[in-house]
Every structure is written in structure tokens, then in C-alpha cells.
Amino acid sequence: MRIFRFYFIKICVFYLFHLITLVQNKKHLICYYNSVSQFRHGSGNFLPENIDPHLCTHLIYLYAKINDDYELDTYNKNDILDDGNGFFEKVTKLKLLNENLKILLSVDGIVFLFPFI
DSSP states (O other): OHHHHHHHHHHHHHHHHHHHHHTOOOOOOOEEEEEGGGGGGGGGGGGGGGTTTTSSSSSEEEEEOOOOOOOEEEESSSSSSSSSOOOHHHGGGOOOOOOOOOOOOOOGGGGGGGGGO
């Protein structure tokens, strides 16, 4: 039941976002930044500094999770750091370069599927 509720909410949010887009009648370019890309080697390594803030209208930061205490938590230790220089902070600072950029946080991830695969 918990998984069904999760996917139902996710579908509702998707359709709500789609409806808002239709009402505004504007074109959007939605980009994703997966913080796991920090662990790739060579040209696959991608950091928040590599993001062009003028390329997208919306930027979705992947992923955060809900921990056992029902609090928002990170998957990677570099996402949020005590010195304010974590990857999520760096991504949100992109709004200083493009005030029209919308930054969203994806709270879920493939981890939810592991017990069922």
C-alpha cells in the first residue's frame, strides 16, 4: 500500500506540473542533475560547477530520501556539508546567475525498487 501511495502522489505531481505548463503556455526545458555523477571517472565526472544555469528553465536535483525518522536526508555525503559548500547548496546558488531558473528536489530514487527487483 505504501508503494502504491508513493506512485500515486508522484503521478499527481507530474500531472499538476503538466497542467501548470499548459496554462502558462510557455516552453520549458527541464534538466536533471544526478549527484552520483561526482563518482564517475574521466569525462563522465560532472559537478555542479559544470552546470550552465542558462541552459534549462527547470533543474531537478537527484536524489534525496526520507529516513526512518521521516526526515529529509541525503544519499551522498557531499550533498549537504556543514560549511555550506555541499552540492545541493552549489546547485541552488545557480539562481544567483539566473533568477528565472526553477530548482526542484527529487525525493525518492531507485532505492525504493531494490526490494522488489
